[in-house]
Amino acid sequence: MTQELPADFDLPEHDSExxxxxxxxxxxxPNVGKSTLVNRIIGRREAVVQDVPGVTRDRVAYDALWNGRRFTLVDTGGWTPDAKGMQASISAQAETAMATADAILLVVDGQVGATSVDEAVARTLRRSxxxxxxxxxxVDDARGLGEIAALWRLGLGEPHPVSGLHxxxxxxxxxxxxxxxxxSPRDDVDLEGGPRRVALVGKPNVGKSSLLNQLTGETRAVVDATAGTTTDPVDSLVEIDGEVWQLVDTAGLRRKVHQASGMEYYASLRTKGAIEAAEVTVLLLDASEPISEQDLRVATQVVESGRALVLAMNKWDLVDDDRRDAMKRELERALVRFPWVERVNISAKTGRSVRKLAPAMRTALENWDRRIPTGQLNQWLADxxxxxxxxxxxxxxxxxxxxxxxxxxxxxxxLFTSGFLEASYRRFLERKLRETxxxxxxxxxxxxxxxxxxxxS
Structure with a gap:
């Protein structure tokens, strides 16, 4: 991808953006209004809000600004003590957010008051x-203030009444x-550390949940022949080829977000968020079917998000010789914009070659992290x-x-130039850069x- 920069553009003096x-x-x-409050603080509607509990199921970070100071706001799923099943995973996300935070904001429902769950959470936080x-x-008006005084008994100091909606x-x-x-953040907090983050994406019913279950060796995600079984990202720590990865199984991307409604709409937003939160994306294609415009749209979205990309040709066990020849021609045409993509042929159902994904992801991430010394880059450019x-x-x-x-x-x-560079010449430079x-x-x-x-003058 190339673009013109303004003449007064200045390069950063260091690597961090x-x-x-x-x-x-x-x-x-769950359902106390955390995401509504987050939207109010960041000043835009980004956190998904719906009047049912459990809409937020993973940690999402946003940039916030107040009185000239910037900070990162981490929205979490509902936190409950002694949680089991899916709720345990949500709780683990919230606990991780607390462990990596510099401060914690406990949100309770001012209309309901402190519940036994709120009291249990408060006991945990008092030890933090x-x-x-x-x-x-x-707390939308003064009538709700009378109940707020009772929240002092949680032992967390003064309760702050807020209307996230108004x-x-x-x-x-x-x-x-x-x-x-x-x-500044705590020195011992490393938000960039930990397992590399991988998003599994693709159109509905392509086999993403089956791949996740194959990699984990257990049923982490619901698998069904009906497209659209997965509506939320499912985080899993998975060891592949001796390395731990954080995999997020996402809902199948619909053709356009505005064509979906209800939970499908939220699923599309979450999948977009999963791509942007990931470092590398594994795009699953159904090798037994022709490559569709929808597949290419997903690939384009990943590239525009600036994430490393691995293409997994799933259901390879269903492909015969004729289909393989047709697939080769389709890939040559369809991926003309992405000839650099790593490709692996797999079968999520049988487990064939799924372990080859790890080397492909490592290669993609190594190059995604790559820095080329300025001297070496300019010598290449001169040649x-x-x-x-x-x-x-x-x-x-x-x-x-x-x-x-x-x-x-x-x-x-x-590139600093004395004049405009034709788009064809920029593409030529990109191709040569990749080759070298x-x-x-x-x-x-x-x-x-x-x-x-x-x-x-």
């Missing part, structure tokens, strides 16, 4: 070494949040330009002055900055 921010974890039992704030939601009291709450949040200079445009031949890698994940390069440095499995971006000539 933004300074580290303190983290606030929002926790509480993190600052804890107490927030009572759904915004009442949210400013006072955020002022209190800034008082307990440190200026390429000497052999094949940029085409003349408007009677002048643009010069490429130098190049640098602005960032990784995905590798992003900036073997950047397989990852999208790359080549941005162009045209240097304006200084006017003589």
């Amino acid at each position: 933004r300074p580290a921010q303190p983290v606030l974890a929002v926790v509480g039992r 070494d993190r600052p804890v704030l107490l927030c009572a939601t759904k 915004g009442r009291g949210s400013g006072d709450l955020l002022d209190a949040v800034l008082e307990v949040l440190p200026e 390429i330009v000497a052999a094949t200079p940029p085409p003349v445009r408007g009677g002048k031949q643009p010069k490429i002055l130098y190049a640098t890698q602005a960032q990784s994940r995905p590798p992003t390069f900036v 440095f073997e950047l397989k499995g990852t999208p790359i971006q080549i941005n162009v900055r045209v240097r304006e000539k200084r006017k003589k």
